Amino acid sequence: MQSTTANHYELVIIGTGPAGLSAAGRAAQLDLENGASSPTYILLESASDISSNVRSYQKGKHVMNEPGYLDLRSPMRFSSGSREEVLGNWEDDTARYALNIRYDSEVTGISGSKGAFDIQLRDKTPLGCSAVVLASGTSGNVRLIGVENDRPSDFVRYTLPDPYIFSDQVAVVIGAGDSAIEDALALSKQNYVHIINRRSEFSRAKAGNLKDVLNAINDSDSRLECHYDSSVMSLQLPAAQGDQGCLVLTTPQGERTIPCDLIIARLGSLPPRAFLEKCGLTMSSQAAGALPDLDRQYQSDVQGIYLIGALSGYPLIKQAMNQGQDVVDFVAGNTIVPADHTLIVKRLGGAFGDKGVDDVLDYMYEKIPLLQSVSPIAFRELIIESRLFVSGEWADRVDKTLSGIGAPVIKPENSFLMEAGLFVNKFYIVVEGSVSIQPYAGAAWESSGPGAFFGESCLFSGRSQASSAVIGANSVIIEIPRRILIKLANSNKAVREGVDQSFVLGMLQAIFKPKIPSKNLLGLCARLKTQTFEAGEQLYEENTIGDCLYLVRSGTINLVRGENRKIIADQYAGELVGQLSLMGHPRRHNSAVATTRAEALVIDAVDFEELLHNNPTIRKKLEDDLSVLLQENNSLATHDSSAKLMGFLMKQGLGEATNALAIDSSLCVGCDNCEKACEDTHGGVSRLQRALGDSLGRFHVPTACRHCETPHCMKDCPPDAIHRTPSGSVYIADTCIGCGNCESNCPYNVIELVATSEPKAPLWSRLFNALSPSNSSGRAETGSVVVKHAMKCDACMSVSGGPACVRACPTGAAARLGSEQLLSLLEK
Amino acid sequence: MTQLHQSILSWRNYRYLAWFIVSVVASLLVFVSQFGKPLPPSGSTWQGYVLGTFSTLLIIWLTFLGLRKRRYRSQMGTVQGWVSAHVYLGLSVPIVAFMHSAGQIEALNIHTLTFWFMMVVIVSGFIGLYAYLHVPERMNENIGGKNIAHWIRELSSIDRQLAETASAINADCCSEILSALDGTSLGGSKLVQLLGVDKSTLFSVEQGKVISNADQAAIIRILSERIPLARDDEKLSILLNTSFSLFGSRQQMLRIIRKDMRYKSLLSIWLHLHIPFTVSLLIGLMIHVFVIFFYW
Numbered sequence A: 001m002q003s004t005t006a007n008h009y010e011l012v013i014i015g016t017g018p019a020g021l022s023a024a025g026r027a028a029q030l031d032l033e034n035g036a037s038s039p040t041y042i043l044l045e046s047a048s049d050i051s052s053n054v055r056s057y058q059k060g061k062h063v064m065n066e067p068g069y070l071d072l073r074s075p076m077r078f079s080s081g082s083r084e085e086v087l088g089n090w091e092d093d094t095a096r097y098a099l100n101i102r103y104d105s106e107v108t109g110i111s112g113s114k115g116a117f118d119i120q121l122r123d124k125t126p127l128g129c130s131a132v133v134l135a136s137g138t139s140g141n142v143r144l145i146g147v148e149n150d151r152p153s154d155f156v157r158y159t160l161p162d163p164y165i166f167s168d169q170v171a172v173v174i175g176a177g178d179s180a181i182e183d184a185l186a187l188s189k190q191n192y193v194h195i196i197n198r199r200s201e202f203s204r205a206k207a208g209n210l211k212d213v214l215n216a217i218n219d220s221d222s223r224l225e226c227h228y229d230s231s232v233m234s235l236q237l238p239a240a241q242g243d244q245g246c247l248v249l250t251t252p253q254g255e256r257t258i259p260c261d262l263i264i265a266r267l268g269s270l271p272p273r274a275f276l277e278k279c280g281l282t283m284s285s286q287a288a289g290a291l292p293d294l295d296r297q298y299q300s301d302v303q304g305i306y307l308i309g310a311l312s313g314y315p316l317i318k319q320a321m322n323q324g325q326d327v328v329d330f331v332a333g334n335t336i337v338p339a340d341h342t343l344i345v346k347r348l349g350g351a352f353g354d355k356g357v358d359d360v361l362d363y364m365y366e367k368i369p370l371l372q373s374v375s376p377i378a379f380r381e382l383i384i385e386s387r388l389f390v391s392g393e394w395a396d397r398v399d400k401t402l403s404g405i406g407a408p409v410i411k412p413e414n415s416f417l418m419e420a421g422l423f424v425n426k427f428y429i430v431v432e433g434s435v436s437i438q439p440y441a442g443a444a445w446e447s448s449g450p451g452a453f454f455g456e457s458c459l460f461s462g463r464s465q466a467s468s469a470v471i472g473a474n475s476v477i478i479e480i481p482r483r484i485l486i487k488l489a490n491s492n493k494a495v496r497e498g499v500d501q502s503f504v505l506g507m508l509q510a511i512f513k514p515k516i517p518s519k520n521l522l523g524l525c526a527r528l529k530t531q532t533f534e535a536g537e538q539l540y541e542e543n544t545i546g547d548c549l550y551l552v553r554s555g556t557i558n559l560v561r562g563e564n565r566k567i568i569a570d571q572y573a574g575e576l577v578g579q580l581s582l583m584g585h586p587r588r589h590n591s592a593v594a595t596t597r598a599e600a601l602v603i604d605a606v607d608f609e610e611l612l613h614n615n616p617t618i619r620k621k622l623e624d625d626l627s628v629l630l631q632e633n634n635s636l637a638t639h640d641s642s643a644k645l646m647g648f649l650m651k652q653g654l655g656e657a658t659n660a661l662a663i664d665s666s667l668c669v670g671c672d673n674c675e676k677a678c679e680d681t682h683g684g685v686s687r688l689q690r691a692l693g694d695s696l697g698r699f700h701v702p703t704a705c706r707h708c709e710t711p712h713c714m715k716d717c718p719p720d721a722i723h724r725t726p727s728g729s730v731y732i733a734d735t736c737i738g739c740g741n742c743e744s745n746c747p748y749n750v751i752e753l754v755a756t757s758e759p760k761a762p763l764w765s766r767l768f769n770a771l772s773p774s775n776s777s778g779r780a781e782t783g784s785v786v787v788k789h790a791m792k793c794d795a796c797m798s799v800s801g802g803p804a805c806v807r808a809c810p811t812g813a814a815a816r817l818g819s820e821q822l823l824s825l826l827e828k
Numbered sequence B: 001m002t003q004l005h006q007s008i009l010s011w012r013n014y015r016y017l018a019w020f021i022v023s024v025v026a027s028l029l030v031f032v033s034q035f036g037k038p039l040p041p042s043g044s045t046w047q048g049y050v051l052g053t054f055s056t057l058l059i060i061w062l063t064f065l066g067l068r069k070r071r072y073r074s075q076m077g078t079v080q081g082w083v084s085a086h087v088y089l090g091l092s093v094p095i096v097a098f099m100h101s102a103g104q105i106e107a108l109n110i111h112t113l114t115f116w117f118m119m120v121v122i123v124s125g126f127i128g129l130y131a132y133l134h135v136p137e138r139m140n141e142n143i144g145g146k147n148i149a150h151w152i153r154e155l156s157s158i159d160r161q162l163a164e165t166a167s168a169i170n171a172d173c174c175s176e177i178l179s180a181l182d183g184t185s186l187g188g189s190k191l192v193q194l195l196g197v198d199k200s201t202l203f204s205v206e207q208g209k210v211i212s213n214a215d216q217a218a219i220i221r222i223l224s225e226r227i228p229l230a231r232d233d234e235k236l237s238i239l240l241n242t243s244f245s246l247f248g249s250r251q252q253m254l255r256i257i258r259k260d261m262r263y264k265s266l267l268s269i270w271l272h273l274h275i276p277f278t279v280s281l282l283i284g285l286m287i288h289v290f291v292i293f294f295y296w
Ligand SMILES: Cc1cc2nc3c(=O)[nH]c(=O)nc-3n(C[C@H](O)[C@H](O)[C@H](O)COP(=O)(O)OP(=O)(O)OC[C@H]3O[C@@H](n4cnc5c(N)ncnc54)[C@H](O)[C@@H]3O)c2cc1C
Pocket: A014, A015, A016, A017, A018, A019, A020, A044, A045, A046, A047, A050, A051, A052, A053, A054, A057, A058, A062, A063, A064, A065, A066, A105, A106, A107, A108, A135, A136, A137, A138, A139, A140, A141, A275, A308, A309, A310, A311, A314, A315, A316, A317, A318, A320, A718, A737, A738, A739, A740
């Protein structure tokens, strides 16, 4: 190996997040053990402090050490506590190990190969190394303003952990996204705020934020001023502490100088993809969130470059730190048992006898064709995050002393894994034995062996499960959580296509029952293309000649007719659109419009004809279905205002709702009993805000969770804390770490980050509190440790009797309904 | 839509209307059975006792709505169902109680007082029922399906435009416009809101004193008088006309907001009679029963 010279190190670690720090700590320990005279590693950080990502959390935020079942293995300390405590520990440990850190060193690319890498730094200092550990996280590099003096300072900031420490100042917020708007609104409570928007509108903002910021800008009393079509020309730092600096803008009216105390730039960040590609790494797929594939030692396809932390797909701090320690041992060639080894032992629970963990993993891997191209580390993660269901002899071998989260679940032969009519959030794969599946109620049960999988239809369509499944004799089945499957499908083409084909096949079978044997559908299945439609986009136009029909995969499609676009039907996942024109009426009798973002499979007229030709019974069934649909349509088509109302309800997300609150304003007496009921049954915090939300005519859709078919909030939850009950209710578990991702992902603004309140005080003390002026709202004051959790309506899943809000309404104005009931609303 | 958004009267196909009819008819039968007996109908026949007990039980049960309403975890029906039953059975109370007393309510004593307390509760209940059934729809019509916050924002935007326009007009007129903006009063006590009293004022330069500007009438009159005088001054004329039409919209908006306040207070003000008199009724009733059993 090459020796360490001034510009060459054994190991370069990039990023001082929890992953990078932990790796550097381990490298420092090894140096000490080996008696190295100078550090053999260097830790590079683009910011001027450690852990810029954790540092950007809100001041006082309570950092959680999820997952609870995993032990920490790192030279650096970490336990749950406030952001300040966590950072304080890391700063102390950084000093204790005298970590060899170089700050203000943004890495822009890596070239070379194992043993001789060249690290490109923004400041062009040459740097070489034998191996690289990339721990630069996924939050990317913040975009700077791009003028002189734009480096982060007290005057120019790129994050705003606590807007309430500022008062009576003039602040400038640059940017037009949600974070810029939220910062500007929060600052304007105590300061005068200018918000600089490069465009003439806030097009990227969420509806709720948009409304708030426009109201504030138009409100003469608010202290928020917006400069549209304006860009930053230059900025001047304050001459001395306490002085004002200034910002110079080009505006449509000419140049304008704004003296100010504070500049907050919220220009988003550059996603790490481009950077990773410049380092020579191959992404696993084109999907936006895709990351490189890794082997079990976190090594990428470029030998010598290792990826850990958020970049390896592990979204939590403790996991990142464990990987940091392990990877340095892997690089050094030490044989170690990875920190998560015990977890896998627990997952297997002795069902596979004395076989070593790696052998069992390899064995299972072999058995599942669907996962053949999944990387070893991803497969390992899959097993850690999953559960086994075992029956028969496999169950006999399971160590019965194991219990609790993650141990194998023993199931008697023929017991249900999945039941029709319920929502499942899991995906199942058979490893041993068999499973019997009934594709739809009344159909024959079919048995499948190892490698078979099921459960995808609910995950993809967001509708409740149509099929049931029971476990066979002597079987082992893996139950995989939604998040892991989605992640795999996003990053792995074979998984995506395999699962997708099965999903499509299932839908085709359901449509064309009485069934065509699946082998006859396979050919068609392979030919089908999925088309995506944005909300408002048209699938086809009335009076044109139809040459195809559509099978809705997800979302909602409206059929509308005539000049005033009367709604005549809405079609959901698993239903056909446009079949009429292929069944003897070539002209389209209506237009089809996507009302939510929707996906549909395009079935060609020729293919369709062939299917019908070979199966006369199917033609009969489709014709019957159609006539039912047409009868329903007729009653709607007489209503003129229905299109407008439907449009409104769709915009409010009711088209993708399984359970949304709708208030009939002509019955609501404004007593707020609904809110009081919610508050009372949910720890003193109402999950619905009646007066907020939009109305059209007598329909009012308050701010409360819709329990979406495919919940947007679930998309990006690091501890996977958002779940769904079998009846479809979406809820947030206690493992929530309060990161706020779901809050920004929910398009209907129904999630709120709330400081968890103490248990409800007795009535007498609440009465006294109400009389005294101090704050008793349960929201912690700024400055103290804030334990925040995401909160939203859970459809009263733990309140017997169902939704308290509805049951408490004295006049019957409040009702909860799913998308199937929308049409009946229109009939009123 | 048969299940969603149903009115309290038609709840579950008029289930409690049926209960109402049954209880009234049954009471009537009991009551009628007193006629032709040696004693005249009164509260102290066995029929009188039955009817008295029945109406007491009804009243106690009616009072329980106040508790059920706040037991948010209760699984005993829905509040809407309770209110529906409350209204219909509440309706039967005066009938049953009247038969119980057999019309002997002329004298002024604790017994008749209790009866009148009951009547206040019932009459206020009717007002409330009327409000619950009719006000929400009108309230919604009034605000045009928008949020009331929307109208308040519109109002403040008009005020801003007016202040701007006024600053370009001559001092007299400007001060009148500004004082009209300043002197606009909204809200006040529940009663003021209910009656829609408008205490808005403005300072009239011509009269040299503060005058009423209720419904913005004064300022609109003042402007309308000034517009013809400004015929020759094109700029002033435009400004005055603008202010005039802005005040026209302002008048509309204030009417909407005032009406909304009025509706809101109508929806709750009756409870200020209904609840206290329920308490008085219960106390009166206790005394009534106590006196009957121990002193009669
Ligand atoms: C608001 C919020 C709250 C959260 N709360 C929790 C919690 O309570 N508990 C929990 O376990 N997890 C939490 N998380 C998740 C957690 O922050 C991440 O999982 C964790 O920070 C990932 O660590 P990392 O080391 O991989 O990357 P990061 O922490 O993102 O660190 C990357 C570092 O690399 C630097 N860097 C980036 N690019 C370059 C480059 N090109 N050159 C040099 N340096 C570079 C960055 O400046 C940064 O310092 C939260 C996340 C958010 C956003």
